[in-house]
Amino acid sequence: MPDMTVTENTGARTEEAAALIGDARERVNTLDDRIIGLVQERMAVSAVIQDARITSGGRRVNLSREMEILGRYREALGKPGTALAMTLLELSRGRV
Numbered sequence: 001m002p003d004m005t006v007t008e009n010t011g012a013r014t015e016e017a018a019a020l021i022g023d024a025r026e027r028v029n030t031l032d033d034r035i036i037g038l039v040q041e042r043m044a045v046s047a048v049i050q051d052a053r054i055t056s057g058g059r060r061v062n063l064s065r066e067m068e069i070l071g072r073y074r075e076a077l078g079k080p081g082t083a084l085a086m087t088l089l090e091l092s093r094g095r096v
């Protein structure tokens with residue numbers, strides 16, 4: 001009889017699978033922490049660019065640059081990459 005506390009948490013049906021999933025979930029959590037940190041770092045760098053542009057008399061948004069970024073993410077990750085890039089842009093410059 002498998003340990004139900006472990007298998008309920010992971011959805012696994014064997015102890016072996018539950019252990020593997022537990023380890024892999026730790027790695028996913030570590031990666032997510034790093035991704036969140038990188039997103040926050042991206043937001044801060046983007047704010048520096050936007051402030052410089054606005055202070056110099058320009059506009060917050062630069063559409064041609066956004067198209068370039070959307071293209072990079074789409075090329076690397078496909079259609080969901082475009083959605084991810086749009087979310088990153090919204091986090092970085094707010095809604096337009």
Ligand SMILES: O=C(O)C(=O)C[C@]1(C(=O)O)C=C[C@@H](O)C=C1
Pocket residue numbers: 046049050060061062063065066069088089092093
């Ligand atoms: O690259 C710029 O010029 C930025 O202002 C940064 C950034 C971004 O977060 O990627 C933010 C707003 C612009 O519309 C385009 C891109």
